[in-house]
Amino acid sequence: MIRFDDGVIRQVERICPSGVMRNFDFASRSWWRIGGTAPLAARPRTRSDIVALRRFSQNVDLPTLVIGEMSNLLFADERVDALVLQLGAEFSRPTLVDATTVRIEAGAWVPGVARFLQQHGMSGLEHICGIPGTLGGLVMMNGGSLRRSIGEHVVTVTSVDANGDTIERTRDECDFAYRHSVFADLDEVIVDVTLRLEKGDPVRMRQTMRDILRSRRLKFPRKLPNCGSVFKSNPACYAEFGPPGAMIERAGWKGMIRGGAQVSPLHANFIVNRGGAQAVDVLSLIGDIRQSVHDQTGHLLEPEIRYVDNDGKVWTADEAHSRFIANASG
The missing domain is CATH 3.30.465.10 (Uridine Diphospho-n-acetylenolpyruvylglucosamine Reductase; domain 3)
Structure with missing residues (x-):
């Protein structure tokens, strides 16, 4: 575990004097409302801030995790042991x-x-x-x-x-x-x-954008926390099998529940947090959906979302699911 001692914290605060947060809580901020906490997060205001943070992190061998609005990230449920760099407004x-x-x-x-x-x-x-x-x-x-x-x-x-x-x-x-x-x-x-x-x-x-937004409101779930489309729409696969949501629905997964996570009854390419969902619930659904669709079509869906582990390393969701399976069987 990396020690975020007073010296480290003070140096990060000197670089970003008005943009440092301790005990950064992913579950209250991420779009899926899932995740643990990180000891320290900084919100740089300038490119110079970013350069200084990267050099400092490199000099003290401090892992960094770069995030934005966290709209396509799934976080480990426990502590994420990295300095978070959040780019925002x-x-x-x-x-x-x-x-x-x-x-x-x-x-x-x-x-x-x-x-x-x-x-x-x-x-x-x-x-x-x-x-x-x-x-x-x-x-x-x-x-x-x-x-x-x-x-x-x-x-x-x-x-x-x-x-x-x-x-x-x-x-x-x-x-x-x-x-x-x-x-x-x-x-x-x-x-x-x-x-x-x-x-x-x-x-x-403006009219084109209004039409796009209206279509999204009608098709996509908005009331429960989610990260948008879980799987990419492969153009080559689309012509033969249609979009991922249709493939997942034909495989029988629409509405299926795993722990606190559910394949949305409104759109099968969304996984929603019904309350208390954990990262393992989402990864388990992703892994089983991929296998089921592959068995039916011969095509492996590729996840859009990425998983952040306890060390602040970022994996594709399928890589993360494979690691969970390997650790469980090991």
């Missing part, structure tokens, strides 16, 4: 480069980004208007909706590595693929993103 400033190009800090709330672009007549990312989370997380997973992705409009991405060095990558260097980027496999903090859009009509853009 304090680190969300946009800078207009020209009429169709903008640079935005990674802590920006994604629906707010969509609204900012609409107000400035910068079209192409209306489809992100209903996606919860921060811009850095969206770029890391090359997220989007309606089978589109933000990577289509990325010009450059700036990040800070574990040594505190700043790196700028072009879109090609980001290695964007469907719901994936190079950042998913790197220990780097995305700090800002430059986007290039097309000129659009703000009125039409």
Whole structure:
């Protein structure tokens, strides 16, 4: 267990004097309302803060966990032994480069980004208007909706590595693929993103976004805590079997309960917390659903969500489920 002694705490507070929280509680803050606590969390306001935190963490061999709004993360139920770096509203400033190009800090709330672009007549990312989370997380997973992705409009991405060095990558260097980027496999903090859009009509853009939000409200569960879509919609699989929710429903999992977690009766690609759900409940459902759908279709669903273990390491949900099974049998 890492010791967060007074010296460590004081140094982090010097770097982020107004943005440090002790005993950071994931269960009260994460979208799934699941998880334990971390000893210390910092909310940097500038790139310099992030550089200083990364260098300090490296020098004292302190594990770090980078989070945004936690909209696609599942946390271990016990203590998460890492320094949490949370990018949020304090680190969300946009800078207009020209009429169709903008640079935005990674802590920006994604629906707010969509609204900012609409107000400035910068079209192409209306489809992100209903996606919860921060811009850095969206770029890391090359997220989007309606089978589109933000990577289509990325010009450059700036990040800070574990040594505190700043790196700028072009879109090609980001290695964007469907719901994936190079950042998913790197220990780097995305700090800002430059986007290039097309000129659009703000009125039409606003109507498009309203239609998208209306559709999401009708289809997706909103009353119980959840992390959105659990499994990715593979374009190749979609043509033969349809979206993941339909595949899961045909396999008989819609409405199924495991502990405090349930496959949503409204949309089978959502797992909701009915009250008191634990991480193992969600991972157990994910593992059994994947196996059941594979038995029926020959296709292994790939989870969108990621699991944070007690050491602050981040795994895909299927990797985490496999580790749970191995530990239980060992």
